[in-house]
Amino acid sequence: MENEKILSVSDITRQIKGVLELGFPNILVQGEISNFKLHSSGHLYFTLKDEGAQISAVMWRSRVNQLLFRPTDGMKVIARGNISVYEPRGSYQLDCIQIQPLGVGELQQAFERLKKKLSEEGLFDEGHKKPLPEFPMRLGIVTSPTGAAIRDMISVLSRRMPAVEVLLVPVKVQGIGAAEEIAEAIDDLNELKSLDVIIVGRGGGSLEDLWAFNEEIVARAIFRSKIPIISAVGHEIDYSISDFVADLRAPTPSAAAELAVKHKNELIELIRNFCYTMSSSMENSISSRRQTVETLVHSYSFNRPQDLLRQRSQSVDELMRRLEQSVTHYFQFTKHNLQSLSTRIESLNPRLVLKRGYTIVKQHGKAVSSARLLEEKQEADIEFYDGRSIVKVEQKIFNTDVKKRK
Amino acid sequence: MSKKENKNNFENSLKRLEAIVDSLEQGEVSLEESLKMFEEGIRLSKECLETLGKAELTVKQLTKDLNGKFQQTEFEEQ
Numbered sequence: 365m366e367n368e369k370i371l372s373v374s375d376i377t378r379q380i381k382g383v384l385e386l387g388f389p390n391i392l393v394q395g396e397i398s399n400f401k402l403h404s405s406g407h408l409y410f411t412l413k414d415e416g417a418q419i420s421a422v423m424w425r426s427r428v429n430q431l432l433f434r435p436t437d438g439m440k441v442i443a444r445g446n447i448s449v450y451e452p453r454g455s456y457q458l459d460c461i462q463i464q465p466l467g468v469g470e471l472q473q474a475f476e477r478l479k480k481k482l483s484e485e486g487l488f489d490e491g492h493k494k495p496l497p498e499f500p501m502r503l504g505i506v507t508s509p510t511g512a513a514i515r516d517m518i519s520v521l522s523r524r525m526p527a528v529e530v531l532l533v534p535v536k537v538q539g540i541g542a543a544e545e546i547a548e549a550i551d552d553l554n555e556l557k558s559l560d561v562i563i564v565g566r567g568g569g570s571l572e573d574l575w576a577f578n579e580e581i582v583a584r585a586i587f588r589s590k591i592p593i594i595s596a597v598g599h600e601i602d603y604s605i606s607d608f609v610a611d612l613r614a615p616t617p618s619a620a621a622e623l624a625v626k627h628k629n630e631l632i633e634l635i636r637n638f639c640y641t642m643s644s645s646m647e648n649s650i651s652s653r654r655q656t657v658e659t660l661v662h663s664y665s666f667n668r669p670q671d672l673l674r675q676r677s678q679s680v681d682e683l684m685r686r687l688e689q690s691v692t693h694y695f696q697f698t699k700h701n702l703q704s705l706s707t708r709i710e711s712l713n714p715r716l717v718l719k720r721g722y723t724i725v726k727q728h729g730k731a732v733s734s735a736r737l738l739e740e741k742q743e744a745d746i747e748f749y750d751g752r753s754i755v756k757v758e759q760k761i762f763n764t765d766v767k768k769r770k
Numbered sequence: 771m772s773k774k775e776n777k778n779n780f781e782n783s784l785k786r787l788e789a790i791v792d793s794l795e796q797g798e799v800s801l802e803e804s805l806k807m808f809e810e811g812i813r814l815s816k817e818c819l820e821t822l823g824k825a826e827l828t829v830k831q832l833t834k835d836l837n838g839k840f841q842q843t844e845f846e847e848q
């Protein structure tokens with residue numbers, strides 16, 4: 365043992381590291397992904413395995429950003445990379461530069477697997493789908509701010525219904541992280557509580573390009589949304605998981621915009637028809653009521669009161685006649701009374717008394733009815749019925765049997 | 771999310787208008803009531819047509835600042 369070289373753990377690890385890292389540069393490894401984990405640091409950690417063995421694998425954040433799809437457990441891939449040794453743990457791992465699905469078929473299988481799983485969970489149930497609003501005025505759109513999709517949708521909406529308001533949430537629509545952004549955008553729009561409908565989508569691309577819309581996190585966000593969602597991913601032939609979960613699938617983003625809003629002319633026409641119907645209904649209503657009134661006027665039931673009215677008016681006539689009569693009577697009575705009154709008044713006329721031999725004695729223009737009031741040694745007028753005479757009062761002789769008048 | 775918070779005046783107006791038109795067409799309301807409804811209907815029609823007369827689409831974009839607070843800004847097509 366004396367001649368044998370003793371290595372420290374660090375020495376041997378360093379040597380192994382040298383052998384492994386230099387011995388397997390830029391290798392391609394085929395395997396199935398398991399224990400996939402996207403760390404909050406942005407690095408990917410997973411295990412590649414086949415029937416007989418497994419190897420830890422890592423992909424650093426800077427390379428993750430170039431991934432076009434999200435690797436999922438069970439997906440068969442080909443990873444390009446180097447072997448690296450992590451000395452503190454004495455472990456080796458595949459340091460991936462690039463990961464590719466093992467052909468389109470592999471992505472297709474991942475798609476089918478997720479579709480089956482979510483379908484069984486009830487995420488595609490028709491009963492859960494929300495009806496789209498008939499006349500939405502505020503639209504949320506989740507897509508890339510630079511893609512053809514947003515341009516197309518703005519152009520369709522401007523043409524059909526410029527009265528609506530669009531709120532775009534700009535997101536990445538492909539590559540790692542895209543699904544998270546899309547899901548977050550849907551949640552954010554729900555938090556705003558002011559939208560009538562949301563369109564989620566992007567323009568056409570390869571299956572890898574569209575992959576974000578096939579991810580579980582997006583599917584669940586769509587399912588969670590309280591606001592109805594239209595999914596519009598790629599071209600007419602492309603179906604994504606989000607299409608199945610959404611309340612409505614549109615073949616393209618342009619089509620989504622057309623499905624979301626009615627054409628303004630259609631609505632203007634509708635309102636004009638409403639106005640026309642209202643006017644004619646009012647006219648009908650008034651003319652039918654007029655007719656009803658006319659019918660009533662000629663109807664038995666309306667004429668009966670008229671009969672009653674005639675009866676009444678007859679009795680009024682009767683009353684009037686009676687009233688007139690009484691008035692005439694009254695006047696006749698009054699007239700008679702006046703005549704007798706005037707006769708009586710006439711009989712009181714003193715002139716007539718004078719004719720019978722009486723006279724009126726006046727002094728200072730006033731009649732004197734008592735000897736006591738007559739002033740002695742003064743002149744007095746004696747009025748006869750046919751003239752007067754002026755006399756001088758010489759002496760007053762009182763009747764003793766007449767009491768003094770009060 | 772309450773329905774009241776997510777108020778769509780245009781849709782409400784149009785739905786109300788539709789209901790008024792139906793009622794008037796059925797002719798089962800009193801003349802006085804139908805005149806009131808007619809006036810309301812004409813007013814709603816005017817409002818809706820005014821809304822539809824808006825010429826330009828409004829496009830805003832929603833972003834969040836570092837504190838997670840929403841911001842809405844005008845969207846410029848690129």
